[in-house]
Amino acid sequence: DPLLEEGLSTSCVDVGSLRSKLLALADNLGYIGASIYVIDGSTRSEHSNAFCMGFGRFRTICLFDTLLPLMTEDEIVAVLGHEIGHDRLFHVHTRLLLGIGESFVMFFALGSFLTSRAISSAFFVPEPKVYIGMMLFMIVWSIVEFVVNIPLTMQSRSNEYAADRYAVEAHRSYGPLLANALRKLTKKSKANLTPHPFHAFL
Structure with a gap:
C-alpha cells in the first residue's frame, strides 16, 4: 500500500486464524475488501494501536506489532470492531470537517x-502592527x-463510547473482550484507568 510505504515498515498479516477472524468481522460489518497490515510501531515506541483508513477497494486495516503479543486473537478482533465502528459512524469525517x-x-x-x-484600538494600539x-x-x-x-473532548469521548457500542452490538461476546483489551492498552500506555471526573471533563 503506497500510503504505508513512506516512513513505515509494514507486512501483510499471515494467513491464519487471526487473519480469517479479522476479515470475517470486516465483511460482516460492511468493511469489505480491506487489506490487513502490521506496522512496525515497536521501532519507535511501545505504544499499541489499531486503525482503519481508506474507502471502497482502498480500505486498509492496520495493527501495530506491539498489539499482537499484548492481546489474544479475539481481543484484537474486538478492538477492530471498535475501529470499524469509528469508520461506519463517520467519526473521522466529522472530525475532519470540524478541523477544517x-x-x-x-x-x-x-x-x-x-x-x-x-x-488594535481595543488593545490600545493606534495602528495595526504585525508583531x-x-x-x-x-x-x-x-x-x-x-x-x-x-466540547470537542466531550464529543471525542462520546465517539469512543459509540464505537464501543457498535462493536458490542456486532457481537455480544465482544463486550468483555473489548473491556479487557482496553484495560491492557491503558496499562501498556501507562495511562490512568480511573482519572478524576474533572480531569476527564477537561
Missing part, C-alpha cells in the same frame, strides 16, 4: 488581528482554544 472549520476560523481571526484597526497583532492573537486564541477544546 476550526482552521478557517483561526486564520480568519489571525487576519483580523493583523489588519483590523478596531481590534503586536501576532502576540495578541496568540494570547486570545489560547483562551478560545481552551474553551473550545472542552
